[in-house]
Amino acid sequence: MSKRRTMAILADGMLDFHHGKTATSILRYRPSDVVAIVDSHHAGAVSQDVLGIGGQVPIVGDMSDALKYRPDELLIGIATRGGFLPPEWRRQIALALQSGVDVVNGLHYMMAEDTEFKALARRHGAQIVDVRRVPENLSTSEMLQHRAGSHVITFVGSDCAVGKMTAALEMRQAADARGLSTAFVATGQTGIMLEGSGIAIDRAIGDFMAGAVENLVVEACELADWVFVEGQGSLLHPAYSGVTLALMHGSLPDAMVLVHPPGHRQIDDYPVTIPSLPRVIQIYEEAAGWIKPARVVAIALNTRGLSNQEAARAVRQTEAETDLPAADPVKGGADKLVDAVLAALTPAESSVSGA
Amino acid sequence: MSKRRTMAILADGMLDFHHGKTATSILRYRPSDVVAIVDSHHAGAVSQDVLGIGGQVPIVGDMSDALKYRPDELLIGIATRGGFLPPEWRRQIALALQSGVDVVNGLHYMMAEDTEFKALARRHGAQIVDVRRVPENLSTSEMLQHRAGSHVITFVGSDCAVGKMTAALEMRQAADARGLSTAFVATGQTGIMLEGSGIAIDRAIGDFMAGAVENLVVEACELADWVFVEGQGSLLHPAYSGVTLALMHGSLPDAMVLVHPPGHRQIDDYPVTIPSLPRVIQIYEEAAGWIKPARVVAIALNTRGLSNQEAARAVRQTEAETDLPAADPVKGGADKLVDAVLAALTPAESSVSGA
Numbered sequence: 001m002s003k004r005r006t007m008a009i010l011a012d013g014m015l016d017f018h019h020g021k022t023a024t025s026i027l028r029y030r031p032s033d034v035v036a037i038v039d040s041h042h043a044g045a046v047s048q049d050v051l052g053i054g055g056q057v058p059i060v061g062d063m064s065d066a067l068k069y070r071p072d073e074l075l076i077g078i079a080t081r082g083g084f085l086p087p088e089w090r091r092q093i094a095l096a097l098q099s100g101v102d103v104v105n106g107l108h109y110m111m112a113e114d115t116e117f118k119a120l121a122r123r124h125g126a127q128i129v130d131v132r133r134v135p136e137n138l139s140t141s142e143m144l145q146h147r148a149g150s151h152v153i154t155f156v157g158s159d160c161a162v163g164k165m166t167a168a169l170e171m172r173q174a175a176d177a178r179g180l181s182t183a184f185v186a187t188g189q190t191g192i193m194l195e196g197s198g199i200a201i202d203r204a205i206g207d208f209m210a211g212a213v214e215n216l217v218v219e220a221c222e223l224a225d226w227v228f229v230e231g232q233g234s235l236l237h238p239a240y241s242g243v244t245l246a247l248m249h250g251s252l253p254d255a256m257v258l259v260h261p262p263g264h265r266q267i268d269d270y271p272v273t274i275p276s277l278p279r280v281i282q283i284y285e286e287a288a289g290w291i292k293p294a295r296v297v298a299i300a301l302n303t304r305g306l307s308n309q310e311a312a313r314a315v316r317q318t319e320a321e322t323d324l325p326a327a328d329p330v331k332g333g334a335d336k337l338v339d340a341v342l343a344a345l346t347p348a349e350s351s352v353s354g355a
Numbered sequence: 356m357s358k359r360r361t362m363a364i365l366a367d368g369m370l371d372f373h374h375g376k377t378a379t380s381i382l383r384y385r386p387s388d389v390v391a392i393v394d395s396h397h398a399g400a401v402s403q404d405v406l407g408i409g410g411q412v413p414i415v416g417d418m419s420d421a422l423k424y425r426p427d428e429l430l431i432g433i434a435t436r437g438g439f440l441p442p443e444w445r446r447q448i449a450l451a452l453q454s455g456v457d458v459v460n461g462l463h464y465m466m467a468e469d470t471e472f473k474a475l476a477r478r479h480g481a482q483i484v485d486v487r488r489v490p491e492n493l494s495t496s497e498m499l500q501h502r503a504g505s506h507v508i509t510f511v512g513s514d515c516a517v518g519k520m521t522a523a524l525e526m527r528q529a530a531d532a533r534g535l536s537t538a539f540v541a542t543g544q545t546g547i548m549l550e551g552s553g554i555a556i557d558r559a560i561g562d563f564m565a566g567a568v569e570n571l572v573v574e575a576c577e578l579a580d581w582v583f584v585e586g587q588g589s590l591l592h593p594a595y596s597g598v599t600l601a602l603m604h605g606s607l608p609d610a611m612v613l614v615h616p617p618g619h620r621q622i623d624d625y626p627v628t629i630p631s632l633p634r635v636i637q638i639y640e641e642a643a644g645w646i647k648p649a650r651v652v653a654i655a656l657n658t659r660g661l662s663n664q665e666a667a668r669a670v671r672q673t674e675a676e677t678d679l680p681a682a683d684p685v686k687g688g689a690d691k692l693v694d695a696v697l698a699a700l701t702p703a704e705s706s707v708s709g710a
Contacts, residue, residue: 082495083562108562140437140594143625202562206598207438207463209561238646239495241604243561245590246597270498272646286641291593291627 007104008036008063008071010092014078015039015050015059017304018161018268022106022190023077025165027054029194035069036060037077038092063095073102075193079161081269083108083132094120102127106189108203131189132200138208138215141250143291150221151345154253155231156284156296158260158274159267160240163330164231165191167259167300167337170329172228174338183224185216187247191230201250202232202243209243213250226341229253235283238270245287253294255344256284257337261302262314277322298340299326362459363391363418363426365447369433370394370405370414372659373516373623377461377545378432380520382409384549390424391415392432393447418450428457430548434516436624438463438487449475457482461544463558486544487555493563493570496605498646505576506700509608510586511639511651513615513629514622515595518685519586520546522614522655522692525684527583529693538579540571542602546585556605557587557598564598568605581696584608590638593625600642608649610699611639612692616657617669632677653695654681 011023015037027034027047034057037047043061047054060066063074074096080086085107093111096103097120105111105128112118112128121128146152153171155164165188172184184191186198204212213229220227229251233240248256258281265274274280281296288294299318303311311328318326325340327333366378370392382389382402389412392402398416402409415421418429429451435441440462448466451458452475460466460483467473467483476483501507508526510519520543527539539546541553559567568584575582584606588595603611613636620629629635636651643649654673658666666683673681680695682688 082566084494108560139439143593143627202560204561205463205557206559206561206564206601207557207595209597210594211437235600236645238498238604238607239565240562241645242564242597242599242601244597245600246561249593249596252593272498283641283645286638290591290596290638 004033005072006035006070007033007073007075008038008066008069008096008101009034009075009077010038010063010089011077012039012089012092013041015042017051019078019080021079021161022075022193024051024053025190025194026075026077027051027057028166029169031055031057035071036066038063038066063092067099067101071101073104076103076105076107080107085109085111090116093117097121097126097128098124100124100126102129104129104131104193106131106193106200108132131192132203134199134204134212138204139211140207141210141214143252144214144218146218146221146252150225150227151255152217152221152227152229152251152253153255153257153341154229154248154251154294155257155259156244156248157231157234157258158236158264158280159234160237161268162259162261162264163300163302164259167257167329167334168228168230169194170334171257171337171341174329174334175226178338181225183220183227185220185227185229185251187213187216187230187232201247202240206242209246210250213247217251231259234267235287236272236274236280237267238272248288249291252292253288255297255341256288256294257298257300257341258284258296259300259302261304262306262318277318281322295344297324297344298337299324300337301326301328303328303331359388360427361390361425362388362428362430363393363421363424363451363456364389364430364432365393365418365444366432367394367444367447368396370397372406374433374435376434376516377430377548379406379408380545380549381430381432382406382412383521384524386410386412390426391421393418393421418447422454422456426456428459431458431460431462435462440464440466445471448472452476452481452483453479455479455481457484459484459486459548461486461548461555463487486547487558489554489559489567493559494566495562496565496569498607499569499573501573501576501607505580505582506610507572507576507582507584507606507608508610508612508696509584509603509606510612510614510655511599511603512586512589512613513591513619513635514589515592516623517614517616517619518655518657519614522612522684522689523583523585524549525689526612526655526692526696529684529689530581533693536580538575538582540575540582540584540606542568542571542585542587556602557595561597564601565605568602569607572606586614589622590642591627591629591635592622593627603643604646607647608643610652610696611643611649612653612655612696613639613651614655614657616659617661617673632673636677650699652679652699653692654679655692656681656683658683658686
């Protein structure tokens with residue numbers, strides 16, 4: 001096995017949990033691989049100070065400063081609206097390529113096709129990896145059966161960037177720890193960077209989105225009994241609702257987990273009010289049910305920014321309001337949510353027959 | 356203005372209303388431009404015999420036979436599952452290009468990128484037009500306001516290929532005939548071929564589908580008061596529901612028209628049951644309402660294959676079942692449906708203040 005690669009993360013001016021969700025997820029799940037963060041707004045600080053995660057990873061003001069930490073690759077750690085490349089980042093990316101540092105990019109903007117970047121990469125022996133590039137041979141979904149004995153849990157959210165991937169990873173980890181056979185299906189750029197496989201389904205052609213998810217899920221069901229499918233977007237999001245529905249109907253979940261930050265009342269950047277949680281649950285169950293019934297069986301709360309006391313209150317209120325188990329899997333562990341999924345999807349008879 | 360171009364239509368082995376919906380729509384709306392149909396299964400017959408439309412257009416067994424009718428272009432008249440090119444059609448297409456006949460293609464398969472076709476086109480001075488190719492500069496939707504005074508009517512269906520485009524074109528024509536200011540927004544390959552503009556949104560990248568529709572609709576609302584938006588897919592379709600939802604949320608309709616073939620009880624090729632019409636209406640109103648409320652205000656029935664008596668009975672039954680005006684716009688005219696839209700979207704005061 002080759003040695004682990006070290007990375008610098010470009011997050012200039014956007015090192016926060018919303019726009020910088022790729023950066024923060026890498027810092028959460030692969031902290032030891034990160035040698036530097038490029039963000040002129042917080043240069044001189046360390047990751048832990050700014051984000052509360054990632055430990056002593058230094059934040060530097062420019063890619064030229066990051067080079068002395070000898071990264072193997074520069075990871076573009078930010079999701080811009082529409083996935084476009086802000087022009088002010090070009091210099092940083094060029095600097096990396098000129099130094100032979102590979103660039104790993106999750107934007108819609110395909111850097112490997114950029115004339116300048118392509119030439120620099122060739123000249124200096126660097127690779128450009130566009131994580132969102134989808135395979136050429138996608139096709140429409142066929143409603144293939146999942147392997148008997150496998151269970152698909154799809155993550156849905158009240159909005160984009162609320163922690164659907166994180167909840168799925170935490171629950172998968174907790175299920176793993178119990179010795180269950182698990183898989184994580186990555187459907188977005190960050191999930192793919194972490195898992196090393198998957199398809200960015202928001203980049204797939206409309207007609208092939210559901211088919212792309214179906215293939216990933218059917219394959220995962222062959223390998224594992226408990227398949228956790230990273231969600232995308234939200235049915236309540238004017239721009240991305242179609243991606244969300246394709247993901248739901250392509251994955252044909254047996255159960256859903258709803259991810260929500262308590263108090264989040266409006267879709268970010270859009271004049272759309274998020275209804276009450278029971279109504280959000282109803283919306284997801286309604287939409288799943290057009291093709292195949294599936295229940296929301298647990299609520300993963302994202303209580304970032306709340307005190308422990310406030311978070312505990314949010315959990316109690318959510319459980320009272322929805323009559324479902326709720327927990328923040330990052331703060332409180334994911335066991336309670338895994339219990340809820342097992343209770344919902346494991347028939348009572350099977351535990352009897354197995355006894 | 357240049358002279359109208361004549362076309363041959365390739366529909367080999369699939370000259371029916373379902374797979375051949377492009378062919379049949381061109382024959383319905385531009386019959387005088389079609390000089391021949393290539394279909395070995397019906398060679399020797401004329402269009403009217405096989406399809407009941409298109410008059411005396413000859414059906415020939417091979418592109419070499421079509422050449423004597425001197426077409427300017429060969430139009431690929433068939434929608435294959437997934438939009439792939441059946442290998443047995445390559446010879447016909449190559450024959451056209453070798454004779455300097457342009458090829459107009461609505462499949463997902465991009466013929467202009469096909470090495471063989473590209474070389475033939477260059478050598479023989481023929482053009483290849485891939486109608487489904489989407490613009491490079493698409494972006495996410497922003498929930499832009501439509502011009503005050505404009506009305507958006509989006510067409511939705513119980514399944515794919517049930518006549519959503521036809522209903523929209525017929526209603527637009529009937530509204531035109533009343534002197535109303537109208538526009539038709541083409542969102543699929545056939546609509547684009549007929550209208551000469553539009554975007555094949557099922558070909559757009561997932562994240563940009565709603566934005567692509569939004570742009571088309573906002574532009575149309577600047578030009579016309581009554582904007583009829585061609586629908587795609589169905590919320591009940593496992594493979595295409597995401598495209599449909601993106602189209603609904605991107606177009607932000609003021610009203611919807613539901614298109615349905617009476618008696619159609621299951622999604623074609625998929626084990627999904629189509630529920631009762633009141634439930635289908637509820638599903639569409641539910642999904643629209645997540646972002647902006649909109650009612651289904653009329654039912655366009657597609658009674659192809661029914662006798663006039665059966666069709667009249669289906670209209671009566673549908674109206675009793677749904678409490679909405681219903682009509683087959685192809686057989687019975689679209690005036691009743693246009694009346695329903697006007698009644699739903701024209702405030703009573705405006706007719707008073709205009710008196």
